Amino acid sequence: MSVGRAVRDRIAAQSAMADVVDRQRDAPPRGALPRLIGLSPLLPASRASYRDALAELVVGDILENLGQNWDVLHDVPLGDATLDHLLIGPAGTFAVRAAHYGERDVVITGDEVSVGSERPLDLAEAVTQAATAAERLSDVAKQPVIVTPVLVVVAPRRLVIRVAPGSVEVMTANELGRYFARSPRALSGTEVAAISDLADLESTWDTPASESLEVQGLHSSFSLIREEVRAARARRLVLGGIAAGVGLIALWTFVAQATSMLLAF
Numbered sequence: 001m002s003v004g005r006a007v008r009d010r011i012a013a014q015s016a017m018a019d020v021v022d023r024q025r026d027a028p029p030r031g032a033l034p035r036l037i038g039l040s041p042l043l044p045a046s047r048a049s050y051r052d053a054l055a056e057l058v059v060g061d062i063l064e065n066l067g068q069n070w071d072v073l074h075d076v077p078l079g080d081a082t083l084d085h086l087l088i089g090p091a092g093t094f095a096v097r098a099a100h101y102g103e104r105d106v107v108i109t110g111d112e113v114s115v116g117s118e119r120p121l122d123l124a125e126a127v128t129q130a131a132t133a134a135e136r137l138s139d140v141a142k143q144p145v146i147v148t149p150v151l152v153v154v155a156p157r158r159l160v161i162r163v164a165p166g167s168v169e170v171m172t173a174n175e176l177g178r179y180f181a182r183s184p185r186a187l188s189g190t191e192v193a194a195i196s197d198l199a200d201l202e203s204t205w206d207t208p209a210s211e212s213l214e215v216q217g218l219h220s221s222f223s224l225i226r227e228e229v230r231a232a233r234a235r236r237l238v239l240g241g242i243a244a245g246v247g248l249i250a251l252w253t254f255v256a257q258a259t260s261m262l263l264a265f
Contacts (some may be wrong), residue, residue, distance in 0.1 A: 007202055007205060010075040010120075012061070013056035016056055020050050021221045024225055026043065037239065040223060056098045059154065059176065063085055064133075070180070070195040071192065077205050088199060094130075097126040097151050098150060101118075107160045110164075124164055126183060127167055134147035137204065138204060140198045149169070150171075151169045153173070156172065159171075
Protein backbone atom coordinates (compact mmCIF):
# COMPACT_ATOMS: atom_id res chain seq x y z
CA MET A 1 0.00 0.00 0.00
CA SER A 2 1.44 3.38 -0.96
CA VAL A 3 1.85 6.04 1.70
CA GLY A 4 0.32 9.42 0.90
CA ARG A 5 2.77 12.29 0.96
CA ALA A 6 0.68 15.01 -0.66
CA VAL A 7 1.51 17.38 2.20
CA ARG A 8 5.05 17.65 0.81
CA ASP A 9 3.64 18.89 -2.50
CA ARG A 10 1.81 21.83 -0.95
CA ILE A 11 3.36 25.26 -1.52
CA ALA A 12 3.70 28.41 0.54
CA ALA A 13 0.46 30.44 0.65
CA GLN A 14 -1.44 27.78 -1.28
CA SER A 15 -4.73 28.18 0.61
CA ALA A 16 -4.50 31.98 0.79
CA MET A 17 -3.73 32.29 -2.94
CA ALA A 18 -6.55 29.89 -3.82
CA ASP A 19 -8.97 31.95 -1.72
CA VAL A 20 -7.94 35.17 -3.48
CA VAL A 21 -8.23 33.62 -6.94
CA ASP A 22 -11.64 32.11 -6.15
CA ARG A 23 -13.04 35.35 -4.73
CA GLN A 24 -11.67 37.48 -7.56
CA ARG A 25 -13.68 35.46 -10.06
CA ASP A 26 -16.67 37.49 -8.86
CA ALA A 27 -14.94 40.83 -9.44
CA PRO A 28 -16.64 42.92 -12.14
CA PRO A 29 -14.47 44.12 -15.05
CA ARG A 30 -12.78 47.42 -14.24
CA GLY A 31 -13.62 50.28 -16.58
CA ALA A 32 -11.29 52.91 -17.96
CA LEU A 33 -11.81 55.38 -15.11
CA PRO A 34 -11.04 52.94 -12.25
CA ARG A 35 -7.88 51.89 -14.11
CA LEU A 36 -6.92 55.52 -14.76
CA ILE A 37 -7.18 56.55 -11.11
CA GLY A 38 -5.54 53.35 -9.83
CA LEU A 39 -8.53 51.82 -8.07
CA SER A 40 -7.48 48.52 -6.49
CA PRO A 41 -8.74 45.47 -8.39
CA LEU A 42 -9.16 43.57 -5.12
CA LEU A 43 -12.63 42.96 -3.78
CA PRO A 44 -13.00 43.82 -0.08
CA ALA A 45 -13.52 40.12 0.63
CA SER A 46 -10.17 39.27 -1.02
CA ARG A 47 -7.95 41.73 0.81
CA ALA A 48 -7.23 39.81 4.02
CA SER A 49 -6.30 36.64 2.12
CA TYR A 50 -4.20 38.71 -0.30
CA ARG A 51 -2.16 40.15 2.60
CA ASP A 52 -1.87 36.67 4.12
CA ALA A 53 -0.58 35.27 0.83
CA LEU A 54 2.07 37.97 0.47
CA ALA A 55 3.28 37.38 4.03
CA GLU A 56 3.40 33.60 3.64
CA LEU A 57 5.32 33.85 0.36
CA VAL A 58 7.96 36.10 1.94
CA VAL A 59 8.38 33.88 5.01
CA GLY A 60 8.26 30.68 2.98
CA ASP A 61 11.10 31.89 0.77
CA ILE A 62 13.25 32.67 3.83
CA LEU A 63 12.60 29.28 5.40
CA GLU A 64 13.33 27.45 2.14
CA ASN A 65 16.79 29.03 2.14
CA LEU A 66 17.90 28.19 5.69
CA GLY A 67 20.10 25.38 4.42
CA GLN A 68 20.16 21.62 4.01
CA ASN A 69 19.90 20.92 7.74
CA TRP A 70 16.39 22.35 7.79
CA ASP A 71 13.13 20.97 6.42
CA VAL A 72 9.97 22.99 5.87
CA LEU A 73 6.41 22.09 4.95
CA HIS A 74 3.93 24.74 3.86
CA ASP A 75 0.19 25.18 4.26
CA VAL A 76 -0.18 22.17 6.53
CA PRO A 77 -3.89 21.26 6.98
CA LEU A 78 -5.15 21.54 10.57
CA GLY A 79 -8.89 21.05 10.53
CA ASP A 80 -10.65 24.25 9.47
CA ALA A 81 -7.36 26.14 9.16
CA THR A 82 -3.88 25.62 7.80
CA LEU A 83 -0.51 26.09 9.47
CA ASP A 84 1.48 28.52 7.34
CA HIS A 85 4.83 26.74 7.78
CA LEU A 86 6.10 23.76 9.78
CA LEU A 87 9.87 24.05 10.21
CA ILE A 88 12.02 21.18 11.46
CA GLY A 89 15.75 21.48 12.04
CA PRO A 90 18.64 21.43 14.51
CA ALA A 91 16.99 24.04 16.76
CA GLY A 92 13.75 22.07 17.03
CA THR A 93 10.29 22.01 15.48
CA PHE A 94 8.47 25.29 14.89
CA ALA A 95 4.96 26.31 13.86
CA VAL A 96 5.58 29.52 11.95
CA ARG A 97 2.71 31.96 11.40
CA ALA A 98 3.16 34.90 9.02
CA ALA A 99 1.29 38.18 9.53
CA HIS A 100 1.07 41.29 7.35
CA TYR A 101 -0.58 44.35 8.88
CA GLY A 102 0.60 46.84 6.30
CA GLU A 103 3.22 49.51 6.89
CA ARG A 104 2.00 50.30 10.40
CA ASP A 105 3.39 50.08 13.92
CA VAL A 106 2.82 46.68 15.51
CA VAL A 107 2.96 46.58 19.31
CA ILE A 108 3.28 43.37 21.34
CA THR A 109 2.21 43.60 24.97
CA GLY A 110 2.32 40.16 26.52
CA ASP A 111 -0.22 38.03 24.69
CA GLU A 112 -1.83 40.96 22.85
CA VAL A 113 -1.07 42.36 19.40
CA SER A 114 -2.02 45.99 18.77
CA VAL A 115 -2.12 47.57 15.32
CA GLY A 116 -3.67 50.98 15.81
CA SER A 117 -7.12 50.27 17.23
CA GLU A 118 -7.09 46.68 15.95
CA ARG A 119 -6.35 43.68 18.15
CA PRO A 120 -5.47 40.78 15.82
CA LEU A 121 -5.60 37.28 17.31
CA ASP A 122 -2.43 36.00 15.64
CA LEU A 123 -0.59 35.25 18.90
CA ALA A 124 -3.44 33.10 20.16
CA GLU A 125 -3.72 31.39 16.76
CA ALA A 126 0.02 30.69 16.75
CA VAL A 127 -0.22 29.00 20.16
CA THR A 128 -3.27 26.95 19.17
CA GLN A 129 -1.76 25.76 15.89
CA ALA A 130 1.56 24.85 17.51
CA ALA A 131 -0.31 22.82 20.15
CA THR A 132 -2.32 21.03 17.46
CA ALA A 133 0.82 20.25 15.43
CA ALA A 134 2.57 18.96 18.55
CA GLU A 135 -0.39 16.73 19.37
CA ARG A 136 -0.52 15.24 15.86
CA LEU A 137 3.23 14.64 15.66
CA SER A 138 3.38 13.22 19.19
CA ASP A 139 0.55 10.79 18.44
CA VAL A 140 2.31 9.29 15.42
CA ALA A 141 5.78 9.43 17.01
CA LYS A 142 4.49 7.69 20.16
CA GLN A 143 6.51 10.16 22.19
CA PRO A 144 6.35 13.91 22.93
CA VAL A 145 7.30 16.26 20.11
CA ILE A 146 7.72 19.87 21.19
CA VAL A 147 6.54 22.47 18.68
CA THR A 148 7.42 26.11 19.33
CA PRO A 149 5.04 28.79 18.01
CA VAL A 150 6.63 31.65 16.03
CA LEU A 151 4.89 34.80 14.79
CA VAL A 152 6.65 36.59 11.95
CA VAL A 153 5.53 40.14 11.17
CA VAL A 154 6.21 41.06 7.56
CA ALA A 155 7.14 44.64 6.58
CA PRO A 156 5.79 46.60 9.54
CA ARG A 157 6.73 50.23 9.96
CA ARG A 158 7.97 49.23 13.41
CA LEU A 159 7.68 46.14 15.58
CA VAL A 160 7.65 47.16 19.24
CA ILE A 161 7.77 44.41 21.88
CA ARG A 162 6.81 46.12 25.15
CA VAL A 163 6.31 42.86 27.01
CA ALA A 164 7.46 39.61 25.42
CA PRO A 165 4.69 37.00 25.09
CA GLY A 166 5.00 34.01 27.34
CA SER A 167 5.23 31.21 24.80
CA VAL A 168 5.57 32.69 21.30
CA GLU A 169 8.71 33.88 19.56
CA VAL A 170 7.92 37.14 17.75
CA MET A 171 10.13 38.80 15.13
CA THR A 172 10.12 40.54 11.78
CA ALA A 173 10.84 38.69 8.57
CA ASN A 174 14.22 40.44 8.41
CA GLU A 175 15.20 38.82 11.71
CA LEU A 176 13.95 35.33 10.90
CA GLY A 177 17.04 33.83 9.26
CA ARG A 178 19.39 35.15 11.95
CA TYR A 179 17.13 33.82 14.69
CA PHE A 180 17.31 30.23 13.48
CA ALA A 181 21.01 30.46 12.59
CA ARG A 182 21.82 31.48 16.17
CA SER A 183 19.43 29.11 17.95
CA PRO A 184 21.09 26.35 20.01
CA ARG A 185 20.86 22.77 18.81
CA ALA A 186 17.94 20.82 20.23
CA LEU A 187 17.63 17.89 17.80
CA SER A 188 20.14 15.50 16.28
CA GLY A 189 20.18 14.86 12.55
CA THR A 190 18.45 11.52 13.16
CA GLU A 191 15.69 13.17 15.18
CA VAL A 192 15.17 15.85 12.51
CA ALA A 193 14.84 13.15 9.84
CA ALA A 194 12.41 11.11 11.95
CA ILE A 195 10.09 14.06 12.63
CA SER A 196 10.28 15.14 8.97
CA ASP A 197 9.25 11.67 7.85
CA LEU A 198 6.21 11.73 10.14
CA ALA A 199 5.29 15.28 9.11
CA ASP A 200 5.39 14.16 5.47
CA LEU A 201 2.55 11.71 5.92
CA GLU A 202 -1.00 12.66 4.99
CA SER A 203 -2.22 10.43 7.80
CA THR A 204 -0.56 12.74 10.35
CA TRP A 205 -2.77 15.64 9.32
CA ASP A 206 -6.29 16.30 8.13
CA THR A 207 -6.96 15.56 4.49
CA PRO A 208 -5.93 18.68 2.55
CA ALA A 209 -8.79 20.61 1.02
CA SER A 210 -8.77 20.25 -2.75
CA GLU A 211 -8.02 23.58 -4.39
CA SER A 212 -9.74 24.28 -7.68
CA LEU A 213 -6.46 25.03 -9.47
CA GLU A 214 -3.33 22.96 -9.78
CA VAL A 215 -0.22 24.59 -8.34
CA GLN A 216 1.22 26.03 -11.55
CA GLY A 217 -2.13 27.48 -12.58
CA LEU A 218 -2.65 28.83 -9.07
CA HIS A 219 0.68 30.64 -9.13
CA SER A 220 -0.05 32.04 -12.58
CA SER A 221 -3.52 33.29 -11.65
CA PHE A 222 -2.32 34.86 -8.40
CA SER A 223 0.64 36.50 -10.16
CA LEU A 224 -1.73 38.18 -12.62
CA ILE A 225 -3.80 39.57 -9.75
CA ARG A 226 -0.63 40.70 -7.98
CA GLU A 227 0.58 42.56 -11.07
CA GLU A 228 -2.77 44.32 -11.38
CA VAL A 229 -2.58 45.38 -7.71
CA ARG A 230 0.98 46.66 -8.18
CA ALA A 231 0.02 48.57 -11.33
CA ALA A 232 -2.94 50.18 -9.55
CA ARG A 233 -0.74 51.21 -6.63
CA ALA A 234 1.88 52.66 -8.97
CA ARG A 235 -0.85 54.64 -10.73
CA ARG A 236 -2.08 56.03 -7.40
CA LEU A 237 1.45 57.05 -6.42
CA VAL A 238 1.96 58.84 -9.74
CA LEU A 239 -1.36 60.66 -9.46
CA GLY A 240 -0.59 61.52 -5.85
CA GLY A 241 2.76 62.96 -6.89
CA ILE A 242 1.12 65.00 -9.65
CA ALA A 243 -1.53 66.28 -7.25
CA ALA A 244 1.14 67.23 -4.71
CA GLY A 245 3.14 69.01 -7.43
CA VAL A 246 0.10 70.94 -8.63
CA GLY A 247 -0.68 71.87 -5.04
CA LEU A 248 2.84 73.20 -4.48
CA ILE A 249 2.70 75.22 -7.70
CA ALA A 250 -0.65 76.68 -6.67
CA LEU A 251 0.69 77.51 -3.21
CA TRP A 252 3.83 79.10 -4.68
CA THR A 253 1.71 81.16 -7.08
CA PHE A 254 -0.53 82.32 -4.25
CA VAL A 255 2.45 83.28 -2.07
CA ALA A 256 4.10 85.15 -4.95
CA GLN A 257 0.91 87.04 -5.73
CA ALA A 258 0.32 87.87 -2.07
CA THR A 259 3.91 89.07 -1.71
CA SER A 260 3.56 91.27 -4.79
CA MET A 261 0.38 92.82 -3.42
CA LEU A 262 2.02 93.55 -0.08
CA LEU A 263 5.04 95.11 -1.73
CA ALA A 264 2.73 97.35 -3.77
CA PHE A 265 1.57 99.14 -0.62
